[in-house]
Amino acid sequence: MSSFSSRAYASSADLDRLIDFAQQATAARWPRSSYMKVGDVVWMLYGAKPGDPNIRLWFDGSRLAAYVSFEPPLHVDFDNRPGLAQDDLLFDEILHFAEERWQDLARLGRGPIPKAYAMMVGDTLSSTALDSDGRRISLLERRGFSRADGFNVLYSRSLIEAPIGQPELDAGLCLRHATDADLDARVDVHRDAWSVWGQSKITVESYRRLRSAPLYDPELDVVLEDSDGRFLSYCIGWADTANAMGHFEPVGCRPDSTGRGYARAVTIEGLRRMRARGLRTALVSTASVNERARVLYPSCGFVEVDRAHYYVKRID
Structure with a gap:
């Protein structure tokens, strides 16, 4: 016993x-x-x-x-x-x-x-x-x-040993972080991005609660916005200051906007913001069936460090 x-x-x-x-x-x-x-x-x-x-x-x-x-x-x-x-x-x-x-x-x-x-x-x-x-x-x-x-494939990237670079953006696009005025638009891009995997449970009310949760940093909730104010892609970064590590969860892009570098842009911007906070390493993971993500993360400088079968x- x-x-x-x-x-x-x-x-x-x-x-x-x-x-x-x-x-x-x-x-x-x-x-x-x-x-x-x-x-x-x-x-x-x-x-x-x-x-x-x-x-x-x-x-x-x-x-x-x-x-x-x-x-x-x-x-x-x-x-x-x-x-x-x-x-x-x-x-x-x-x-x-x-x-x-x-x-x-x-x-x-x-x-x-x-x-x-x-x-x-x-x-x-x-x-x-x-x-x-x-x-x-x-x-x-x-x-x-x-x-x-x-x-699941688990990746790691140094934030200090290699340059991160600038996100590449088409004309009319801008990177910023989500604010309290963006609740509906922010939930919409998340639900659309994950619709290919099933119906998301995220609602405006639950996302509002997330924004007041421990460790949530609004400036690490990065969105890519077009000239019409529509969010095309997003990521949330989390800071583990005890270990000087950043972690992405989740990262998403609208199905009608994939293949254009939009998810890469928000990820690169998230990496830049993590480094600005003094973090030394970034982590992210994805499922083996998510072929786009398995191309995305290495293109952002991540290397595979483990797998969870x-x-x-x-x-x-």
Whole structure:
């Protein structure tokens, strides 16, 4: 029997705990990548409600030992604190929780599988493991998981060792950051950009909440605007000042505007703004199926540092 205790996500104080957890895990795994960076934490949880049954925290004493976020209908993101003792016992508890959530949702009617998980089948539970995390791969495989075809590519770029350059813009286009006066337009470009992967859950109200979330910096919420005031592309940058790292989550471009360098322009501008804040490294990731992004990021100076492969387990 383990000595860990667990409970559901409870309050904004837990968001602060998870931000601190992500900073420490990122530092411990450097120069390879980590699971959730600070930007991932805020982007995923800024709208979480207390008692959310899909988010759970584990503690050893008063210190956060692990987190789980179950994404219906079949995917679970989690991480244990690097170097944690008895992490195999905690691993069992986490996966048991994930399988129970899977079963609960199956009984309620789980709904369609998102396009991002199209490589999965409906009776499986999925998670990811970094190629650099041999221990996690071994623990997953010993518990019945096997590697699937899909993966996420994780990139890194120095902000100080190579020039960033100026974004290249066509006449009539301008780069700036989103303001409180841009809520509708900013939500519209996000929803349009991600429509190719399914319907976005972002609304004007949820985006307004994001703008007051911890670590959100409005000047790192970069947009590319045309002469008619229409946003064509955007990115959000996050500053992990403890590690002097920046992180992009998300980056998007309207489907009718792809292939013109617009996503590259906002990314380059985001890199320039990160460097101006004293950050030394930038991180970003994308799914293996996102072929445009896998061309975009290397064109901005990013290099691949790790991959997070999907692992799946069939559930009866």
